[in-house]
Structure formats: structure tokens, C-alpha cells
Amino acid sequence: MRTLADYKSDQYVRWCPGCGDHALLNSIQKAMAELGVAPENIAVVSGIGCSSRLPYYMNTYGMHTIHGRAAAIATGVKTANPKLSVWQISGDGDGLAIGGNHFIHTVRRNVDMNMILMNNRIYGLTKGQYSPTSERGFVSKSSPYGTVEDPFRPAELTFGARGTFFARLVDVDLANSAPIFEAAARHKGASVVEALTNCVIFNDGTHSLIATKEARAENAIYLEHGKAMIFGKEREKGLMQEGFGLKVVKIGENGVTEKDLLIHDAHAQDATLQLKLALLDGTSGFPIALGVIRDVAAPTYDESVTQQIEEVKAKQSVKNLSELLMTRDVWEIK
Amino acid sequence: MTDKLNRIELDNVVVRFSGDSGDGMQLTGTFFCNLAAALGNDISTFPDYPAEIRAPQGTLSGVSGFQVHIGAKKVYTPGDKADVLVAMNPAALKTNAKFLKPDSVVIIDTDTFSEKDLEKALFTTLKPFDELGLGNAQVIEVPITTLCKEALADSGLDNKSIVRTKNMFALGLVCWLFNRPIDNVVSMLTCKFAKKQAVLQANIKALTAGFDFGHNTHASISTYVIQSKEKKAPGFYTDINGNTATAFGLIAAAEKAGLELFLGSYPITPATDILHELAKHKSLGVKTVQAEDEIAGVCTAIGAAYAGALAATSTSGPGLCLKSEAINLAVITELPLVVIDVQRGGPSTGLPTKSEQTDLLQALYGRNGESPLPVIAATSPAQCFDAAFYASKIAVEFMTPVILLTDGYLGNGSEAWKLPNLEEYPDIKPNYISADIENWKPYNRNENLVRYWAVPGTPGRQHRVGGLEKDYATSAISTDPANHQKMTLTRQAKIDNIANFIPELEVIGDEDADLLVVGWGGTFGHLREAVEQVRTTGKKAALAHFQYISPLPKNTVEVLKQYKKIIVCEQNLGQFAGYLRMKIPGIDLLQYNKVEGQPFNVEELVETINAAR
Known part of the structure; x- marks a missing residue:
């Protein structure tokens, strides 16, 4: 049995007191202990930003790299050694602004790694500029009159890049976080986990709609594969399909029973409904979806690379460079 | 008739094949050069091709050329100017006029020298040779297209396919001019078109027709002989260009080091052939990632290096700019990495298909901070093999990124190369952390200041590296002024010390x-x-x-x-x-x-x- 302590390094954790990253670090370590992967078989790769300091606090192999490039570097780690459990850590600035290209291509290639996107909708380490996930009109040091641009929605980006796994959790929700990280690790392919994180200094309360247990009961829906979509303090509300959209219904009203509610299907290849669920933003009475929203099987990049090498090896007799050179147009001088 | 011919013996000759980019001139040149090499001559080649893939037919921008230098003794260059030019159209003649010796032999396809063709190549008169000041050239005028059509009238091939054999007709004619038997070319063609019998037969026919045409109708022109005068070392030889030799050098190094070879790369002229070559060799376990951009190319390589591979990335100048920040990560994390820059004309996109040595200072200093790393420059197409081998050896044994500078001329140019005996090459010994070292920290160093390589998967050696400065002793993040001074000097001293392990200047x-x-x-x-x-x-x-x-x-x-x-x-x-x-x-x-x-x-x-x- 492994414990959380097996995954903690001896480094002093230097995030601000109250930062959501503390909770996430804990949840990730808890998930690793639960999964039982030996620390020496784990590589944690991050970019630059507050969240990217995470590898230093892990007693695993780790790289704190350069801004935006964690996904590309992690792709190299995993492709070179597919036996490693690879965790790629970045934030909304690191992963979706400067590293946006690597993010979509890593998702597209379906490299088997866990891509943890800590989304606090702000640049924290550079002291408070708006990020690619900040809402239009967001006031920050670099947007004193409010931003004039629309944000990325990480789910939409993931789905657009043909992602095979997308889950969402919120930092303070300790009870539900570790199981989601575990599900991400079990998924073979690029598992994107959007971890909604609070920045106490520069963007406090950005996820206040679901920051407490009570608020989550009202404003969040926990999606579980095969389970009916129910939420609300008294579990009195549910989601149903209506035309091309979704609607919130009250169980027991207008003849609606639990049986009429949508059953979550994370394994459906068709991502249409999963995307709809992922884009619910807590307004107009709709809840924010948490949990594993999409989890479908597809060939992974690293496995395919290895498999192709094995196939070619089986077919071709050339085993080393000297043999290879003799397959060229050669002439002999005696 | 042949007996009466004036056969002139030469020590060396430069032949340039030139036509539209679709005319197959690169192949023609390669065949001619391999033929010469097989007969014991020394060879050096250089292609001169446009950046456009297929510019409009017959225009100046679409001209593609291939220069072959054949010597009775060792030749060191593809030659300044050509003794013989094969010009498949007026544009080829015009583009290459400046590369011709005054009394050179020029073979032209008269079928492509109509008034309209001359206009396309922006000639203003109907006398292209006079217009170019090539009055002294010995012109061999041959209606190549017509003769191909005649020779292949019964082949059943369509017109387009027949016209495509023009290059082999020209090659046959050049073989005659240099008294070269065409049998070897026939076997090269057989290899190339083994699965296309009709095309193979057509090409052989065109080749033979070209040779016979020379033999039968041009008795008045001198032919040339280049005897082999220098005994080369015994062994097997191949014609190799610099990009292929670079790829092979990396494979050799991986074998000698007992490492898997990993290449992260992004297509860029003139370096892409390294990616092409390595992508072929999966039977040797080579992993290649065609990344989403130059930055991801080097970053995947850095990840692979951390994971324990012999990692390389290949690029050209503009790509090296994009990779700078990541190379610096390899500098501070002290990971082995081979960065190959096949230099081209700059700045910016510059001259993608042309050659320059303008990335030297970028390679040496084009990064933020004090960022020392070894820079090695290959000296000839075949020498790219050794250069890539030793670049890898230094990278792995000294835990450092190494920049290997080649260039478009080396990358695409070729020469005869004696196949190496790998047993004569030194072993490459990765500086792995041995199991008996206790209390190890990731930035601990050996007597050569080289930190140890602890590969993920090794129990008890979990550690973190990164772009932030580390404490010399504890390897934890450090912003201590004295420590930064010490680490900066140490990184420099590590690279300086490599001078004790490289050959002296000769x-x-x-x-x-x-x-x-x-x-x-x-x-x-x-x-x-x-x-x-x-x-x-x-x-x-x-x-x-x-x-x-x-x-x-x-x-x-x-x-x-x-x-x-x-x-x-x-x-x-x-x-x-x-x-x-x-x-x-x-x-x-x-x-x-x-x-x-x-x-x-x-x-x-x-x-x-x-x-x-």
C-alpha cells in the first residue's frame, strides 16, 4: 500500500496561503497513492506559472520547464518511455495562451498523459493580468477598462481538438477531486482535467458559484457515467433534453420522474451532448458540470509509435547501421 | 567511326544537368555520378534547386540543376564552373550561363528552343548563345523530344510518359561523351523501376537511343576519358549527402551508447531530409516525432532526453531562432541534446534552398543569460557522419546540448564515402548515476563537472530539474547571488573542459x-x-x-x-x-x-x- 506521503517531496510548498493549488496538490498525491504507481515510474512535467511549481513538491521524477511547453516536453517523455505515468501540469495562461498550440496538438495526438489545467482565469505569477479564460470585460492590471475579447472555454478547445477525455473539478472539493484524477490516469490517452482554482490574491472568488458545498449542491451537477443527471440541495432537479438543447426540470413536477432524466454517457463517441454539458456555465438556472464528462477509447500516440516500430522490425531484417548501409547503392574497391 | 574520334584524357570534369524542376535532372545527375564512382573516379555533387516545387514550365524560376564533379584523383568540391552543360530548355541555359566555362560543351534539346520557348525564358533575340555571350561554347544540338518519341513510338506509352524519358536520353548521350558504358545505368534503372516494367523499358530505350545517337552522328566532336589515377582504400563505398550522413551518424551514436534514438523535428528546408531519413529506420528502433512546430520539435527531444534517449532535433536558421529558449532549458537542466542546424541564407526566410554560414553567432550566443554549449561544424557531406557521431558523444558524456552546424551545401551535396567500420569508433558512455552513490543530488558532478543522468524509472533517484537556478550543493531552487555566480562559472568551466577531449587543430x-x-x-x-x-x-x-x-x-x-x-x-x-x-x-x-x-x-x-x- 502506498500512502500520500510517498509522493511528497521535502520541499517547502511556496504557494500563497489559501491558494487552491494546495488542495489540488493534495488531491493529485492522494490519487497517485490510490492508483499505487511507484513514484519512480511517474514523471510530472510543468510549464511556467504558479501551478507549474507543482513538480517540485512531488517525490517523483519531475521537470519544471519553460512557459507553455510542458505538453510538448511531456509528449517527448511519454513517447521515449511509454511505461512512465506522465502528468502534465499547467495553468490557463501557460496551457492555453503561450502553450495553446501544444495543448491542442497533444490532445489531437492522444498522447497518453494526464493534462491538468489549473484554471484560475488570471496570470498570478506576473501579478494579475487577464488570461485567455477571463470573461469579456474582466478588469485587471493589463485591462483597466475591462477586456474586449472573449475567453476560450477549455472544454470546447479540448473537444475541438478531438479530445478523448475531459473532466472538471473544483479545487476545494477534496472528496470528489482524487477520484477524478484517478479516472484521468486510468484513461488511456490525453486526459484533460480542468481544475477550477481560486487565486486568493488576484482573482478571489472567481469560482464562487461552486466554491462551497452548499453552493455546489445548488449550482453544480456531478456527472457519473450511467447515472441520471440529478442535482439540487434536495436532489430535486434534473436535466432533460429539449429539442437541440437541455432543460432543467423539477422531479415530480409536470409528471417528470427520475426515469425521464438524461442518463450520462461519458463513453459515447458522439460528443455533442457531452459538449453541451461541459459548456453549462451556471447561469439561467443551469448547473456547472463536474466530474468525468467524456471518456472514450482511441489509439494513443505513444502506443502507436511503439507498435509501428514492432511491426516494421518484424518485417525488415536490418538490425543495425552496418547492415543498413549495405542496403544502399554501394561499390567495392579491392 | 568511334575509332577515329578524338579522345581527350582529363583529370577531372564538371558536368551540370539542368532543366525544369519536373525534368528529372536530380536523378540524371545522381545516376551519372554513381556511374563514375563505380568506375573508380572520385565524385562530389551539388544540387541547385529552386524553392518552388513546380514553377511554370520553361520559366527561369523553375530551373533545377545538379552539378557533378568527377576526378581521376580526390576531388574536394563540386567544381566552380561546368565543362559540360545539359540544358533541357532555354531557361536552363540562361540560368546556368554564369556557371559555364567559356569553351564548354552544351547539349541542348532543340525541340524546346522554339521562339515561344525563348520568350518564356525572357530571351530578346533568337540567338540565345550569342545573347548570353557563349559564342565559344561547343553546342551539341539534339532534337531530344522528337528522338524519344521516335524511339518509343511502339512502346504503347502515352505522350506525357514518353516525354518524361528525355532525361535518360540526355544521360545516354553524356555517357557516350565520356566513354562510359551504360550497363550500370540500366541496372540502376532496373532497381528504381522494378515494379513498373513499361516505364523501365521506356527509360532503357531512351538511354540507349541517347548513347547511340552520340555514337552514330556526332563523330566530329571529341569525347573524354577520365581514368582513375588514385588508388582508394579498399572497402565498400556509397555516394552520400550530408543530411543522410548526419542521420546515420546519430544512428551510429545511439548504437555505440546503447540508447534509443529520438528525433523531434519540424519540416524546414534544407534540413527536412534528416527527418525523412530517420523516419525510415524503425527497424532500428528510431523514434521520430513530426512536431506541431519548431519549438515542439526541440521540446519533445528535451523530454525524450530526460526520459533517457539519445535525443536530437534538426532544423535550419529560422527554426534555431524558435528553439533558442528551449535549448537554454537543456543548458540549465544539463540534459544531452543534439541540435542540428542545416544553415541556409538569412535573415528571416532568406534563401531557403541556398547555403550560408551565417548562424554561427546565433549558435554560440543566441540565447538569454550566460549559456555556454559546444558548437561543432561539419566539414564535408560525408564528414557529417563523424560530426553527428561526435556531437552525440559529447552531448551524452558531458550532459549538455550540442549544436551541430552543417549547411545547405553539405546537406544536399554528396561525395563518395567509405562505409565506416563501427568497431573503429569509440564507445559512448552515458554518465549514469551508479547504484552505489548515496545522498545523491541531481546537480552533483563528476571530476569533469558533469552531472549524473538519473533516468525516470530508476528507483530511489526521483528528482526534479527545471529552468530555475539550482543550489550547487542541494539542487533546490536558489536565488542566492553567490550560488548563481558559482553555477554560472561551473557551467562555463564544464564546456571549456571539453577542449581536453577534442582533437587538436591541424x-x-x-x-x-x-x-x-x-x-x-x-x-x-x-x-x-x-x-x-x-x-x-x-x-x-x-x-x-x-x-x-x-x-x-x-x-x-x-x-x-x-x-x-x-x-x-x-x-x-x-x-x-x-x-x-x-x-x-x-x-x-x-x-x-x-x-x-x-x-x-x-x-x-x-x-x-x-x-x-
């Missing part, structure tokens, strides 16, 4: 000459040839050619101080000269600089050397 030619010619990298063949030519006129000259640039060979100062005059010749505006002045304060250097995107011209170098003496 001088070719007269050690007692007054003038020393200095060069580096891909200009070796031209400089050597020029120095030899100066010496054959009874004058003294010497050449010191640098392959190791950072660190410089230990005896650099000692060698340079022996000469009264030094001229540094390079294809930039004096980057190496400036570097030497910084490294050797007070040194007095003359410069010869050329940035035309073309290889050096030996004749011009000889003049320069004579003037400087």
Missing part, C-alpha cells in the same frame, strides 16, 4: 608559410582545393580548418601565432573572425567574406590567397 600545407588560411565547417573542400592550387604554383600556403568551434581546440592560439598573416574565409560577414578576435585579444586577421548563397568559388579563393600573401 595545419594542412606548408607549416612554414607566411600566410595561414582559416576556415570552418562546410567550406573545407573549397579552401583545401584553393590552398593546394596555390601550392602547385610553387608558392607557400597553409590551411587551418576548424571543426570544433566551442570550445576551440587547445592549440588554437599556438597554431595561429605561428603565421605572419591570417585570412579568415567564411560565408558570412566575419562572424568567426570576430569570435577569434574575442577569444584571442590582439590577433590580427584578414577577412574574406561571401554571402551569395552559393558555395565558395575556388578560382576566386586562389586569387584572394595570392593577393593576401
